[in-house]
Amino acid sequence: MKTIPVHQLKDRGVPSGIDMHHFVPGELPAKVGDLGAHRDxxxxxxxxxxxxxxLMIDFHKMDFYPNSLYYILPGQVHHRIKGDIAHGWYIAVDPMLISPEYRNVFETQLILQQPYVLDEKHMQQCQSLLNLLSQKHKEDQQSTFQIQILHSLLQSFVGMVACCYNQQQTGGIQLTRPLQLSQQFKKLLSENIHTVKSPSAYAAKLNVSESYLNEALKKATGFSVSYWITQEVVMEAKRLLYYSELNVKQIAHNLGYDDHTYFSRLFKKSTDETPLGFRTQHRK
Known part of the structure; x- marks a missing residue:
């Protein structure tokens, strides 16, 4: 392949921003698919x-055994090696549904996350929650409050996962310089996205050249500095469109754009939807 393909959740046609399956031995290939190496x-x-x-995650082979949790970040390259005898749950989640606090737990791990083995009590809690989430996911999502109920149940599950990983130690694994820079950049990005959009400005804050920061980000995540800046802008815009009553012009201003038409073009280029189209679709 010339480039590593990026699979987008919107292509699955899931207006709730959630796609999930419960698989039993032999079903994983049919449900998840033998997709080859790719990013999501x-x-x-x-x-x-x-x-x-x-699974192979960014060149690291991960083995999964009963009662284990795992997550894959947007941008991590992965493919299935073996899963025909696996039995469990698979949940795909739009990043806009992951709160900044939970994202901080997940993303500071970067490619170093390891499977987390649950004790019996927490395993039963996760199973009960996912069974309920699955039942609601299969119901008519046009019903009143259905999307909100789905998102509330999802937040409970993601919060439990974040709590587990927040307690887990990395075991002394040393971060490479690109990974360290990636962590520092993402932290700065979340703190400054409303006012700083320039790759060179972030490079200056990190005391490195723009070209070096770009190279480091590509090595660590597969994407450029500009890509992550746009993703952060769009993610925050989605949150404001979904959760607030601000109009598009106000949201653009909130994110540091004086020209709301430029902001709308940026949003549409990234999501294939206008800001108002996104709000209408997801707040039914």
Whole structure:
């Protein structure tokens, strides 16, 4: 392949921003697909209930055994090695549904996250929650408050995962310079996205050249500095469109854009939807 493909959640036609499956031995290839090495623009969460599975995550082979949690970040290159005998849950989640506090837990791990083994009590809690989430996911999503209920249940599950990983130690694994810069950049980005959009400005804050920061980000995440800036802008815009009553002009101003038409073009180029189209679609 000339480039590593990026799979987008919007292509699955899931207006709730959630796609999930419960798979049993032999079903994983049919449900998830043997997609080859690829990236996703969304989070993936796995809960393995029984059996054994193997994934390659950014050149690291990960083995999964019963009662294990795992997540894959947007942008991480991965492909399935073995999963025919696996039994459990697969959940794809739009990044806009992951709160900044939870994202900070997940993203500071970067490619170093390891499977988290649950004890019996927490395993039962996760299974009960995912069973309820799955039932609601299969119901008519046009019903009153259905999307909000789905998102509330999802937040509970993601919060439990974040709590587990927040307690987990990395075991002394040393971060490479590109990974360290990536962490520092993402932290700065979340803190300054409303006022700073320039790659060179972030490079200056990190005391490196713009070209070096760009190279480091590409090595660590596969994407450029500009890509992550746009993603952060669009993600915050989606949150404001979904959760607030601000109009598009106010949201553009809130994000540091004096020209709301330019902001709308940027949003549409990234999402294939206008800001108002996104609000209408997701706040039914």
């Amino acid at each position: 623009d969304h989070y993936l969460f796995f809960l393995l209930e029984d059996g054994h599975a193997e």
